[in-house]
Each structure stands twice: as C-alpha cells, then as structure tokens.
Amino acid sequence: MKILVLNCGSSSIKYKLFDMRSNEVIAQGGVEKIGMKGSFLKLTLPDGQKVQLEGEILEHRAGIEYIFGVMLSEKYGCIRSLDEIDAVGHRVVHGGERFNK
Structure with a gap:
C-alpha cells in the first residue's frame, strides 16, 4: 500500500510518498514559489541525492501535475x-467546527 501525503501552503506544496509494506519513504520533496518567478520542484531520491528542477508553476494544480x-x-x-x-492525505491546519481535533 502506498500513501501520498500532501501539505499545501499559499505558495508551496510539500509531499511524501510512503510504502506502508516496507515502512519506507519512497519519494519526498516540494514545489516552491508557486505563482512566482523562479518556481521549482525539489526532491530527495531514495539514495539521499537532492535534485532541483526549475519550472514555471503558476498554480497549485500545475504543481501537483x-x-x-x-x-x-x-x-x-x-x-x-x-x-x-492507494490513498492521499492532506494536512489540515484549521478545519473549522467540523475538524477541530
């Protein structure tokens, strides 16, 4: 089972993909500066190598894509x-009256 966890901010998206069978993080990174000049995706490969990919990312949907x-x-x-x-989770900072715990 693989679970994607997202944390979307006003101009960023952070993510981790977990393999629950092996209890390992198999992908992690984030998109920064969404809607601004110089937006990019950074990721950490399973071997620990860090990669940064430049791109014009104008909105969150484009960042997810x-x-x-x-x-x-x-x-x-x-x-x-x-x-x-198999599943996607998202961090909720303020869930209002319905998601308060």
Whole structure:
C-alpha cells in the first residue's frame, strides 16, 4: 500500500510518498514559489541525492501535475502508474467546527 501525503501552503506544496509494506519513504520533496518567478520542484531520491528542477508553476494544480510527472518519470520516478497510490492525505491546519481535533 502506498500513501501520498500532501501539505499545501499559499505558495508551496510539500509531499511524501510512503510504502506502508516496507515502512519506507519512497519519494519526498516540494514545489516552491508557486505563482512566482523562479518556481521549482525539489526532491530527495531514495539514495539521499537532492535534485532541483526549475519550472514555471503558476498554480497549485500545475504543481501537483508536476509532482506526478516526476514520480512517473523514467529518470526520477518511483511509481509506474498513479494507480499504485492507494490513498492521499492532506494536512489540515484549521478545519473549522467540523475538524477541530
């Protein structure tokens, strides 16, 4: 089972992809400066190598698509299909009256 965890901020998206069978993080990184000049995606590969990819990322949807593209890529990919992701979680900072605990 693979679980993608997201934390979207006003101009960033951080993510980790967990493989629950092996209890390992198989992908992690983030998109920074969404909607600004100089936006980029940074990721840490399973061997610890850090990579930064420049790109024009104008909105959060494009940031998510960029993350998926990298996860599926031949060079930096960790999955073959988005169908391998069984669940997605998102950090909630203020859930209002409904999500208060």
